[in-house]
Amino acid sequence: MANAPVDPARYARHLALPEIGIEGQQKLAASSVLIIGAGGLGSPAGLYLAAAGVGRIGLLDHDRIEISNLQRQVMFDTRQIGQGKAETARARLSALNPDVEVIAHAEKLVASNAERLFSPYDLIIDGTDRLATRYLINDACVLLGKPLVSAAIHRFEGQAMTCLPGRSPCYRCLYPESPEDLIPSCATAGVLGVLPGVMGALQATEAIKLLVGIGEPLAGRLLTYDALNLTFGEFRFERRRDCAVCGEHPTITSLAHHEEKPLSRIAEWTPRQLAEELKKEGGEERLMLVDVREPWEWAEGRLPGSVHMPLATLPQRMAEIPSDVTPVFICAVGGRSMAACRLFTAARAQDAVNLAGGVVGWSNEFGAPPKPDHDHDHDHGHAH
Ligand SMILES: [Zn+2]
Known part of the structure; x- marks a missing residue:
């Protein structure tokens, strides 16, 4: 795959960039990204990564399209309400760029399937809206050594960060505890529809840079975006020596603690x-x-x-x-x-x-x- 053929017409504007060029474009064609959540963040991330010619894109989502999604989930249209998100997004990205192999994973991410789902991909994009899932994804990426680009959205504010396991702090270094109950999800708090467009496009930017190997990754830095004031901020943070998953004496060495307790009947x-x-x-x-x-x-x-x-x-x-x-x-x-x-x-x-x-x-x-x-x-x- 290292010398995958590259369509010079389709990627002309990339080939014109010395930082990317034919070599960078071939790297993209030979790489793979798993997008978790085909929603507000996954829509722009998926569209731009497919347009950019990333060789293989996985879309993990078990939800169906609802009318309230269309305010921000720009991969979908009104006629598709009721359809499964992963499969609908797969068709959309394949139509956008037939060079790309797009795989729909219409299942729920849980501790027991994380390794199977993540392993075939070079990089993971977290576009979920649940905190518990965010920690599961972080821990799985650290344990499997997969680069992770995550983003979160809340009302008018967005955050993004990149974790390079073994080289940079992880999400848990920044937020050691899981304050699940404190932060309402999109559904209850509301969100400006275009906000995930900005944050998801930033995630795609990070992914492309990491896959091509250019620029400075958003590692050890939390990027914040305030849409109301139109300001970007940056918060630098270090790896915690006592981080439960990437620290010196990790207490999380498997995903077992994420396993849901056996359902009572x-x-x-x-x-x-x-x-x-x-x-x-x-x-x-x-x-x-x-x-x-x-x-x-x-x-x-x-x-x-x-x-x-x-x-x-x-x-x-x-x-x-x-x-x-x-x-x-x-x-x-x-x-x-x-x-x-x-x-x-x-x-x-x-x-x-x-x-x-x-x-x-x-x-x-x-x-x-x-x-x-x-x-x-x-x-x-x-x-x-
Ligand atoms: Zn950590």
């Missing part, structure tokens, strides 16, 4: 299934019946052995559910209890069961459940 049981499970050996110890209805509903009757945690109190009282039981959430007909299952499984690495049909379903099967204890005592009093 939600099962749905009919009243009859629940009755059978409770009858099994140890069933009553293994299961915890949690009634999430309102107090007045609870007073009308509840399943024997159940405890009462109205749905609104569940987040505070969840700790009362031991880690070695499976909660069976119960409401009137099964709707609120499903919400409780979702709350619980999102917070805990534990399975949960939803009683389908709720107390009403149980009553239809086995008759109305008894009222709370004091009523029994009262009844007993009468009996004696």
